[in-house]
Amino acid sequence: MPELPEVERLSRFLAGQLVGRSVARVYPVAVHALKTYDPPLTALEGRTFEDVTRHGKLLDFRAGELHLVMHLARAGWVRWSDKLPVAPPRPGKGPLALRVRLVEPEEAGFDVTEAGSQKHLAVYVVRDPREVPGVARLGPDPLAEGFTREAFAGLLAGESRQIKGVLRDQSVVAGIGNAYSDEILHAARMSPFKPAARLSEDEVGRIYEAIGTTLGEAVERSRGLALKDLKAEKRSGLRVHGRKGEPCPVCGDTIREVSFSDSSLQYCPACQTGGKVLADRRMSRLLK
CATH class of the missing domain: 3.20.190.10 (MutM-like, N-terminal)
Structure with missing residues (x-):
């Protein structure tokens, strides 16, 4: 997409x-x-x-x-x-x-x-x-000048949903989909299932910085490319999304996947969930 x-x-x-x-x-x-x-x-x-x-x-x-x-x-x-x-x-x-x-x-x-x-x-x-x-219904654009850390924190205030779903909600932040939300959360070292309301100030800051860095670098990588090469470039630039079973480029742990009825997400247990593997079922929770 x-x-x-x-x-x-x-x-x-x-x-x-x-x-x-x-x-x-x-x-x-x-x-x-x-x-x-x-x-x-x-x-x-x-x-x-x-x-x-x-x-x-x-x-x-x-x-x-x-x-x-x-x-x-x-x-x-x-x-x-x-x-x-x-x-x-x-x-x-x-x-x-x-x-x-x-x-x-x-x-x-x-x-x-x-x-x-x-x-x-x-x-x-x-x-x-x-x-x-x-x-x-669009929320603010994450590449706009007005998208500050304070503005992002305000969007998360009182938000009870898991952070993965919040990032994908176009009425909260415009333009982020399944692939780049995986990349952002990996860069921020954050579990996709952590409730947004429970994020600390430091964690909110890490996600905010990861949004700007991840999207900004992706835009720069695409600069000058022919349209026919954009999809291939997107795939080659992703570190965890679509890379189930491959080693994490940061720590070397195996990238895991959680599948849903019509989509899936990928993440690194060592980088994002303290080494715990998320259950691969629709109502996913951390395995104990």
Whole structure:
């Protein structure tokens, strides 16, 4: 799933390609991905892109008074092309969900794709990004100047949930998903299941520092990379997420996993749980 660093790189790259260029045609290939109908997608045609930005993990293409906003979900992606196929795309079972062709260069544009059988890609055309539910409920951006240690501590005050779930909650902090929450907690030497309300001042500080360092380094690693290389770079830069059974790069202990119905997390027992192994079941607790 694309998270903040990858979407940040996407927005910067696409801004460089699109700003000042106009839309010739928009092809809605996967109609189920379209979540709004007024204004219609065709209202973008003839408009000029003025900016491409990010709201958490959502992309925002601004064209005049309209915004094309998309949530890439678990398996969505944007593919830039200097030479799109001439023939209009046809609806089908393939990964293509949306195609945007530019006026000039007339063969250039981008495709929005979604792999896999579960389709959760969401596309909106709105006059204000806050009309999109996923944008309206977002918490503060962890790369913004206003995201201070004090502000982060305030977000955790009275929070009874486990810290892993809090970090993934987009209404608390925008842009952090399953992968980078694992990385942040490993860097902070913190159990993913520790209740946020029980964190000491020092532990809150460690997590805050790990958020800035982990996300900042990921953004820097992606700088200058082609879009096709971003996913591979993300995997290569992860220290614990997706590395079950491998040695921890910090201490050498074996990275463990806790599986849930639709996701999993990875962690290092020596670094994060005092050597204790978390039970691999849906309602995980520390093994005694």
